[in-house]
Amino acid sequence: MTNQEIFDLVACFDRSTAQTMKLSTQEFTIELTRGGAAAPQAAAPAAAPAAAPVAPSVPVAAGPSIDAPLVGTFYTSPAPDQAPFVLPGDRVSKGQTVCLIEAMKMMSEVPAPCDCVIESVCKSNGELVAFGEPLFRYKPC
Template sequence: MSNQEIFELMARFDASAATSFKLTTKDFSLELGKGGGAAAPVYAAPAAQAAAPAAAPAPAAEPEGLFITAPLVGTFYAASAPDAAPYVQVGDHVKKGQTVCLMEAMKMMNEVQAPCDCVIEAVLQQDGALVSFGEPLIRYREG
């Protein structure tokens, strides 16, 4: 199972009414849970090593600047079609409300729009990348 398939499964679970989900295959085990006030743990490990605790990744340094972030968990698309030009490129001046990219979740395309008149400084995601809620997509400066 690919990382993208796992993330899509997680997004569908999060949007569902189910409170727990467990999937075990020959190669790995995935257990999802959600509930009341506290966040439920999410585990994904090879089935043979399911009992071994996973090492926590080192926290990444927060990038500086203003960002357009992912409004949902989904797939990032820089253009409306694979052969189309990207919505924005570095150096572009965009107007408030202008579409800067698309996010796909559960076969629904969602336009992501510029929050203000701005200049694009960096596109931080690769076309087709799976991104999490709140993850930076595009860095910009007002102007």
């Protein structure tokens, strides 16, 4: 892995909402964690009241969601010049590909969990997603 790839990885982590990330290869291991070690934990009680209002500002949509199965870059279409796999209002079948997530230069298809209608897309094309983050909201058929 080149220095530039490491810098890009750290930049993507900084832009994401993931709290931790670990990348291991035969040659090395990189582990990224938000926050710090002992110093921020000691200051946490004083900072907790200020941090509490941040959580409610994130809109919580009702209904089931298709969540990210891994950390990576979210893509709505198979190629930049092609149409999205799904749009809000589309009816999809169980197992149908709804998006791609790129991780370590590998593309992973994300399938629909059931026959459903896509109600909304929760992420933007090209956005970094964390494990378990909602990608789509849907209504089962």
